[in-house]
Amino acid sequence: MTTGTKYKTAPLKCWQKGKELRLEAYRDLATGHEQGKLLVLGCAATPYGMLAGLGDFVFLAGEPYGASVAADPPVSIPAMETYEAKGYARDMCGYMRNFLGTMFQDKYYFTGGPFPKFDFAWSVRHCPAGHPKWHQIVSEYQGIPMNYIDDETMLAIDGDQEARIEYVAGQYLDSIEWMEKITKRKYDDEKGIEAMRNYFINEALWGEINLLNGAIPAPIDIKSMFALMPISMLRRHEKVAIEFLTELRDELKDRIGSNIAAVPNERYRMCMLTPPPWSFLKVFRYLENFGVVFVGTYVYLINSGEVKFLYDEGKVVPATPPEKRPGWKTMKNREDLCRTVARWRAEHPFQSHLDTRKKEYVIMFKHWKANAYLLLINRGCVPMTTSMYDFQRDLNKQGIPTAMFEGNFADCRDIDETGVLDRLETFLEGQGIQKIQEI
Amino acid sequence: MITAGIDVGAKMIKVVIVKDNKIVARSINPTGFEPVETAEKTLGEAIKQAGITRKDVNKIFTTGAGRKAIPFADNNVTEVTADAKGTSYLFPSVRTIVDIGAEEARGISSDASGKVLDFSKNDKCAAGAGAFVESMSRALEVTVPLLIEISHKSTKEAPINATCAVFAESEVVSLIHSKIEKADIAHAVHDAIASRVSSMVRRIPIEKDVALIGGVANNTAIVEAMKKHLGVEIKVPEKPEYVSALGAALLAAA
Numbered sequence: 001m002t003t004g005t006k007y008k009t010a011p012l013k014c015w016q017k018g019k020e021l022r023l024e025a026y027r028d029l030a031t032g033h034e035q036g037k038l039l040v041l042g043c044a045a046t047p048y049g050m051l052a053g054l055g056d057f058v059f060l061a062g063e064p065y066g067a068s069v070a071a072d073p074p075v076s077i078p079a080m081e082t083y084e085a086k087g088y089a090r091d092m093c094g095y096m097r098n099f100l101g102t103m104f105q106d107k108y109y110f111t112g113g114p115f116p117k118f119d120f121a122w123s124v125r126h127c128p129a130g131h132p133k134w135h136q137i138v139s140e141y142q143g144i145p146m147n148y149i150d151d152e153t154m155l156a157i158d159g160d161q162e163a164r165i166e167y168v169a170g171q172y173l174d175s176i177e178w179m180e181k182i183t184k185r186k187y188d189d190e191k192g193i194e195a196m197r198n199y200f201i202n203e204a205l206w207g208e209i210n211l212l213n214g215a216i217p218a219p220i221d222i223k224s225m226f227a228l229m230p231i232s233m234l235r236r237h238e239k240v241a242i243e244f245l246t247e248l249r250d251e252l253k254d255r256i257g258s259n260i261a262a263v264p265n266e267r268y269r270m271c272m273l274t275p276p277p278w279s280f281l282k283v284f285r286y287l288e289n290f291g292v293v294f295v296g297t298y299v300y301l302i303n304s305g306e307v308k309f310l311y312d313e314g315k316v317v318p319a320t321p322p323e324k325r326p327g328w329k330t331m332k333n334r335e336d337l338c339r340t341v342a343r344w345r346a347e348h349p350f351q352s353h354l355d356t357r358k359k360e361y362v363i364m365f366k367h368w369k370a371n372a373y374l375l376l377i378n379r380g381c382v383p384m385t386t387s388m389y390d391f392q393r394d395l396n397k398q399g400i401p402t403a404m405f406e407g408n409f410a411d412c413r414d415i416d417e418t419g420v421l422d423r424l425e426t427f428l429e430g431q432g433i434q435k436i437q438e439i
Numbered sequence: 440m441i442t443a444g445i446d447v448g449a450k451m452i453k454v455v456i457v458k459d460n461k462i463v464a465r466s467i468n469p470t471g472f473e474p475v476e477t478a479e480k481t482l483g484e485a486i487k488q489a490g491i492t493r494k495d496v497n498k499i500f501t502t503g504a505g506r507k508a509i510p511f512a513d514n515n516v517t518e519v520t521a522d523a524k525g526t527s528y529l530f531p532s533v534r535t536i537v538d539i540g541a542e543e544a545r546g547i548s549s550d551a552s553g554k555v556l557d558f559s560k561n562d563k564c565a566a567g568a569g570a571f572v573e574s575m576s577r578a579l580e581v582t583v584p585l586l587i588e589i590s591h592k593s594t595k596e597a598p599i600n601a602t603c604a605v606f607a608e609s610e611v612v613s614l615i616h617s618k619i620e621k622a623d624i625a626h627a628v629h630d631a632i633a634s635r636v637s638s639m640v641r642r643i644p645i646e647k648d649v650a651l652i653g654g655v656a657n658n659t660a661i662v663e664a665m666k667k668h669l670g671v672e673i674k675v676p677e678k679p680e681y682v683s684a685l686g687a688a689l690l691a692a693a
Contacts, residue, residue: 389642426518426555426560430555
């Protein structure tokens with residue numbers, strides 16, 4: 001059995017810094033109130049940079065927090081059992097179950113101390129799997145106000161898009177008034193605008209970092225990307241995130257220039273559409289035994305990242321921050337801010353219709369120079385499973401091989417690890433890929 | 440060259456010995472709780488049947504759910520790869536293989552050389568596998584051979600959902616309470632399995648010829664139901680439970 005090593009490899013130089021920045025964000029949530037910061041809860045897709053108009057804040061996106069708990073079964077299982085003992089259903093969002101479980105236990109995962117009490121919940125209502133219900137439960141349990149932006153209307157493909165943008169921008173304006181009222185703080189337009197500028201830049205940087213994995217060999221593997229992603233997910237509004245993501249991007253460019261690989265025996269490249277099963281990330285390391293490198297997942301390309309798809313050319317390129325795009329205004333006041341955010345979200349690939357997504361999946365497959373997609377039928381997330389068989393059929397029709405497995409991204413009790421590995425080995429065997437080394 | 444294929448299945452361990460591309464021996468035993476010992480014993484029986492010694496066996500490949508647990512094997516291959524190889528040896532014209540074992544069902548699309556082009560498998564569910572037939576025969580208080588026999592005598596359709604083996608058992612009990620004939624319930628059980636397996640197999644391209652392999656292919660009621668649901672003729676090899684082991688033995692010789 002050979003090692004199959006083809007490329008040199010090296011650890012990421014900015015790895016430790018990334019880990020510290022990630023932990024800092026989560027720890028800040030435990031001490032935020034002591035520092036005079038607002039603690040706000042919402043979905044990861046929320047343009048939370050806008051909150052900066054109220055002063056310093058810490059935003060907890062429930063999804064990455066739920067994923068962190070889910071990745072740690074000795075914590076996750078008792079948390080979910082606590083959630084279930086309250087009478088909530090087991091087939092709800094997996095992230096929500098982990099989040100609410102630790103809230104009911106009053107155990108904040110990153111410190112082991114009390115669960116943070118939020119000042120309010122403010123979010124876009126992008127997820128039909130029950131995120132508004134999730135935040136409603138927190139709102140009732142902690143006695144905090146909540147406000148939701150109905151921007152799912154952006155998903156419509158026909159009709160008057162301009163009217164929809166006005167409708168959503170109006171909601172952002174109303175929500176700023178609502179925030180001023182409940183926090184008794186005056187909203188500073190300049191600070192809100194500045195933080196959202198950072199947010200847009202960070203989205204574009206994270207998107208660009210994802211695109212760099214089109215290089216052969218891939219300079220970074222998906223597991224490392226998952227570890228660094230919370231910086232773009234939770235700190236998008238901060239300059240420190242811009243600095244870090246710029247450093248990471250430049251380091252990846254250097255690695256590409258020096259032919260430094262994430263996986264030294266890379267010989268088969270796979271990508272995903274969805275998040276991974278968080279309790280089973282070792283699957284990626286295991287598949288390195290076969291020379292498989294995972295180069296990216298579509299969902300985190302467009303959730304906390306932004307790219308521009310050139311559909312007619314079948315290409316994808318880094319995104320430009322909105323104010324630098326032709327025909328976009330420079331933000332000068334809160335009306336500009338709200339309208340820019342509404343229009344930006346309307347045109348963001350995050351809002352792509354399912355038929356457009358199919359094109360984007362193929363473009364990404366080609367950009368990443370992948371050999372196959374790994375698809376997850378996710379019992380823990382309805383929206384991310386919707387149309388999966390349709391996507392598979394469509395990809396296969398275009399000659400793209402797919403391996404599919406069933407499981408749960410946030411409930412380790414609901415994934416048959418041996419069965420999944422067996423299925424993946426079967427798939428790889430069919431692709432002519434045998435195990436080449438034991439790691 | 441003499442090679443052995445060992446299929447370490449969830450319920451049975453099967454061994455096939457191939458000499459110069461010809462099957463020379465087969466052996467089978469219940470897997471039990473000591474698969475390594477059972478595999479040794481089953482291999483020993485096959486070797487004896489072939490009239491050779493262990494030293495004469497050049498290579499041993501394993502397949503099946505417990506394929507990695509056999510320390511004396513030279514290598515292992517997945518069931519899907521073994522199925523495709525074994526079936527192409529028996530029926531070179533087959534392009535779609537349906538394998539129904541004790542606890543798993545698979546649909547495989549393959550080419551003339553026995554290379555896998557695509558596959559689908561059932562997930563954690565017994566409703567589309569052989570264990571379901573056994574469970575239903577217990578519910579009806581008949582042996583599996585009798586369940587098959589009476590199924591062919593059915594005259595009426597009776598519905599069973601079979602989305603879940605546990606719930607299906609309660610459906611069978613309800614049918615018994617509704618005074619539905621055992622023959623019709625037996626037929627419904629087979630029909631439900633075939634319906635579930637067929638819908639899974641349709642995820643891959645179904646091209647003629649189609650073969651049904653695995654231990655459940657010995658069940659003639661399932662074969663009939665599969666023909667109905669897939670709408671095609673189905674080839675069933677002699678001793679279909681040995682096809683995976685055969686494929687492993689052939690791959691060992693390759």
